[in-house]
Amino acid sequence: MSLYQVQKLIQTVNRDEKSRAKFLASNKNFMGQFELTLKEKEALVKLEIQVLYEMGVHPLLLRPFTIIHGITESDYLQSIKKKGKS
Amino acid sequence: MPMVFACSVSHTPGIRAWPDAPDTEIKEQLYKGFSVLRKKMLATEPETLLIISSEHFTNFFLDCMPAFTIGQAKEYFGPVEPWIKIKQGTTIGDPSLSKRLLDACYKDGIELAYSHEMKLDHGTMIPLSFLDPTRELPIIPLIINAMTYPMPTQKRCYELGKTLYKALKSEKKRVAVIAAGGLSHAPGEHTHGKIDAQFDREFIRLIVEKDVDTFTSFTDEELESRGLGTHEIRTWVTLAGVAKDLKATPLFYEPIPAWATGCGLLCYD
Numbered sequence: 001m002s003l004y005q006v007q008k009l010i011q012t013v014n015r016d017e018k019s020r021a022k023f024l025a026s027n028k029n030f031m032g033q034f035e036l037t038l039k040e041k042e043a044l045v046k047l048e049i050q051v052l053y054e055m056g057v058h059p060l061l062l063r064p065f066t067i068i069h070g071i072t073e074s075d076y077l078q079s080i081k082k083k084g085k086s
Numbered sequence: 087m088p089m090v091f092a093c094s095v096s097h098t099p100g101i102r103a104w105p106d107a108p109d110t111e112i113k114e115q116l117y118k119g120f121s122v123l124r125k126k127m128l129a130t131e132p133e134t135l136l137i138i139s140s141e142h143f144t145n146f147f148l149d150c151m152p153a154f155t156i157g158q159a160k161e162y163f164g165p166v167e168p169w170i171k172i173k174q175g176t177t178i179g180d181p182s183l184s185k186r187l188l189d190a191c192y193k194d195g196i197e198l199a200y201s202h203e204m205k206l207d208h209g210t211m212i213p214l215s216f217l218d219p220t221r222e223l224p225i226i227p228l229i230i231n232a233m234t235y236p237m238p239t240q241k242r243c244y245e246l247g248k249t250l251y252k253a254l255k256s257e258k259k260r261v262a263v264i265a266a267g268g269l270s271h272a273p274g275e276h277t278h279g280k281i282d283a284q285f286d287r288e289f290i291r292l293i294v295e296k297d298v299d300t301f302t303s304f305t306d307e308e309l310e311s312r313g314l315g316t317h318e319i320r321t322w323v324t325l326a327g328v329a330k331d332l333k334a335t336p337l338f339y340e341p342i343p344a345w346a347t348g349c350g351l352l353c354y355d
Contacts (some may be wrong), residue, residue, distance in 0.1 A: 004148060007148070008147060008149075011143045011147050013206065014143065014167075015144050015166045015207075016166075017166075017168070020168075041174070046233075053276075058234070058274060059272075059274025059275045059278075059314065060142050060143055060233055060274060061143050061274055062274055063274030067167075067169050068168075068169070073278075076115075076274075077276075077278055077279075080274075080275075080276050081276050086099070
């Protein structure tokens with residue numbers, strides 16, 4: 001597992017328009033340039049927000065990443081507050 | 087010509103991205119405050135804007151995270167966020183002044199990182215969208231790491247501010263300095279929405295009363311307990327050093343839950 005690689009991917013998508021377009025067009029192809037486990041790839045493809053948050057993805061990376069995917073603030077907060085986190 | 091204008095402002099994305107979310111009256115007060123700052127700034131006829139803001143993983147990642155970075159580019163693209171509702175475009179830079187400031191900092195014992203390629207995010211673009219919406223004035227971004235540990239201490243930020251004060255004192259150009267960030271907020275955290283208005287108002291009071299010992303002594307734990315975003319007060323602390331001889335006047339402060347941030351505006355005269 002590499003939180004660094006997950007965060008690196010998210011940062012690249014967040015800050016670069018061309019990378020963002022490539023990721024949104026074909027996230028599986030885009031992920032090939034990063035060293036990710038199957039579980040990490042799944043979390044990114046399926047946008048498993050809670051998994052990514054609990055993995056330790058920095059909030060300043062995760063929230064903009066979810067905004068790009070059209071996730072509302074309330075849905076985002078609901079996702080990260082699951083399983084006993086308050 | 088020393089610094090001709092200075093102000094500290096909040097830069098939370100909601101200010102432009104979700105303008106209809108908060109109470110209309112409060113939003114209008116904030117917008118009016120920005121309008122007052124723009125008017126005051128333009129009256130001083132600045133030639134360049136030095137914008138002290140905080141990093142948001144826009145220019146740096148964990149492969150290299152400088153404490154302080156000054157932009158030396160001829161122009162900057164921004165905002166990088168397509169959802170911020172500020173038109174993306176380029177703003178001209180001022181590499182010659184940036185180099186003079188950088189050299190002055192090194193001579194005074196503060197080794198800033200520097201970059202000839204930087205992008206702008208909401209941290210610089212939110213204040214710019216109010217203070218110079220047509221982007222006519224050249225800018226120099228000075229970005230502080232206020233998001234991943236370790237971060238420069240408050241004291242170090244204030245020292246940088248004093249160094250910039252000395253550098254600007256002998257500068258011939260008319261420079262306006264804007265600090266952007268804070269105040270208390272917890273963006274994207276499970277405590278998102280938590281605002282410590284008491285802390286924010288106290289911090290503003292400390293800045294106004296120039297209680298340097300106190301406002302440079304908050305620990306990382308004290309700031310983080312109010313939300314990771316609260317670390318951004320480092321930008322205000324830095325400007326307090328640049329504007330150490332000037333009187334600070336609060337123009338606005340309100341906790342704005344819809345934007346999950348304690349929002350403030352402060353002007354130096």
